[in-house]
Amino acid sequence: MNKEVYKKISLEEMHDLLSDYAFERLSESEDKIFEYNLQFYPELNEEIEEVRAIFSSIDQMDMDKFLSERTKDLSVKVNSKREKRRYKKQIGLKRFVLPIAIMMLIAFIVGEYKLSDVVDYVIGNKPHSAVFTQKEMAILISDEENDLINFIHPNSQTEDLALAFDKTTELDELAYEYIDLEETENMEYFDLLMQSNSANKNLIERTLTKSDISENDFQNLIKELGNASFN
Amino acid sequence: MDTLTLLYDNDSEIIAEYCSSNSQRAANALVRRHQKFVYSIAFRFLGQHEDAEDVAQEAFIKALDNLYRFKSESNIRTWLYTITANLAKNHLRKKKIINFFTMNSEREDFELNSNSFSPLQELEIKEFTENFNKLLGKLPQKQRETFALRYFDGFTYEEISDMLGTSVGGLKANYYQAVQKITKEITGLKK
Numbered sequence: 341m342n343k344e345v346y347k348k349i350s351l352e353e354m355h356d357l358l359s360d361y362a363f364e365r366l367s368e369s370e371d372k373i374f375e376y377n378l379q380f381y382p383e384l385n386e387e388i389e390e391v392r393a394i395f396s397s398i399d400q401m402d403m404d405k406f407l408s409e410r411t412k413d414l415s416v417k418v419n420s421k422r423e424k425r426r427y428k429k430q431i432g433l434k435r436f437v438l439p440i441a442i443m444m445l446i447a448f449i450v451g452e453y454k455l456s457d458v459v460d461y462v463i464g465n466k467p468h469s470a471v472f473t474q475k476e477m478a479i480l481i482s483d484e485e486n487d488l489i490n491f492i493h494p495n496s497q498t499e500d501l502a503l504a505f506d507k508t509t510e511l512d513e514l515a516y517e518y519i520d521l522e523e524t525e526n527m528e529y530f531d532l533l534m535q536s537n538s539a540n541k542n543l544i545e546r547t548l549t550k551s552d553i554s555e556n557d558f559q560n561l562i563k564e565l566g567n568a569s570f571n
Numbered sequence: 572m573d574t575l576t577l578l579y580d581n582d583s584e585i586i587a588e589y590c591s592s593n594s595q596r597a598a599n600a601l602v603r604r605h606q607k608f609v610y611s612i613a614f615r616f617l618g619q620h621e622d623a624e625d626v627a628q629e630a631f632i633k634a635l636d637n638l639y640r641f642k643s644e645s646n647i648r649t650w651l652y653t654i655t656a657n658l659a660k661n662h663l664r665k666k667k668i669i670n671f672f673t674m675n676s677e678r679e680d681f682e683l684n685s686n687s688f689s690p691l692q693e694l695e696i697k698e699f700t701e702n703f704n705k706l707l708g709k710l711p712q713k714q715r716e717t718f719a720l721r722y723f724d725g726f727t728y729e730e731i732s733d734m735l736g737t738s739v740g741g742l743k744a745n746y747y748q749a750v751q752k753i754t755k756e757i758t759g760l761k762k
Binding site: 355356357358359360362363390391394395397398400401403404406407408410411414415417418419421422425 | 595598599602603606607610611614620623624627628631632635699700703721722723740743744746747750753754757758
């Protein structure tokens with residue numbers, strides 16, 4: 341212990357200990373080492389006195405009182421802030437999570453309803469997903485054939501389904517007859533007729549879609565063509 | 572120390588009670604026990620009461636929310652220091668960006684209201700505190716933090732080393748330089 345006390349230390353080491361020595365914060369052994377070595381660095385005595393004088397006024401500042409005043413209701417503020425955040429979190433759940441859950445539930449129910457509207461059918465042993473809903477099928481098939489759609493449900497018998505399928509194909513052909521006419525060699529003639537501002541436009545269209553034409557209709561058509569003005 | 576903090580012998584008791592029952596009493600005790608320390612860290616970084624108070628509150632909220640993660644073998648003040656310093660640095664960064672766009676200059680605010688001093692003494696102390704805090708703010712961050720943690724908070728060099736990630740030798744040099752600068756500056760002010 342004594343040997344350590346009488347050990348000479350460098351000026352740099354003295355600087356490391358100086359502040360704590362001035363503020364009396366050195367351990368007993370460090371304190372003795374510092375005091376022993378002060379004789380080798382007498383200029384430090386002045387520095388120590390200066391530090392002590394300055395820091396006595398810093399101590400007078402009463403930092404503790406200053407901090408006490410600044411923080412007197414900090415715990416109350418921390419509590420209320422935490423409470424507000426907890427409340428906001430709960431409100432957030434009500435505001436966002438619940439509506440989203442309700443919307444998802446509605447979407448699921450609507451989706452289920454829509455899906456149930458789609459027709460599934462079986463041809464032979466293979467199941468097929470229908471491209472059409474029952475409503476779409478009703479548009480494609482004329483009113484008197486609507487009852488056939490009832491056959492195109494999963495519970496239908498295979499024979500009925502086959503019959504319905506055949507009928508649908510037949511009706512499709514009829515429905516596209518009008519369009520077929522546009523693509524024929526009469527295309528140009530058809531376009532000219534469609535451009536005319538005729539009151540008998542319906543008649544012309546009806547006439548063109550029919551294979552047989554009455555004498556009366558034919559005469560009306562000729563008359564209409566005579567009155568037609570072309571751009 | 573108030574009566575609430577006297578209910579507990581040490582931080583470990585507070586932490587144990589808070590973690591086991593989420594006790595409001597333990598939370599309050601923890602805040603009251605360390606509020607000066609946490610506030611002073613925030614104030615040193617930010618130099619403004621409102622900002623320092625905000626950051627101190629945030630630091631405690633964060634600490635309480637994560638208290639169950641805290642390993643009780645380490646010093647809670649070291650942990651609180653890290654939380655507060657990080658929050659204060661982030662706050663400062665945000666503020667600098669806002670000030671840059673709004674062309675605001677930072678306001679210094681050092682008010683001291685006390686009934687125990689005469690008006691003249693109060694004024695002198697207020698003036699001195701103002702100057703001292705400004706002076707402290709001028710020191711490089713490592714020197715300022717080392718000085719404050721050692722001088723005001725009484726941490727050992729080993730504890731400060733954990734907080735700041737600097738070697739004990741480096742901290743001793745920082746401390747000496749900070750004390751030297753403060754002494755010279757205040758001597759200059761007094762002349």
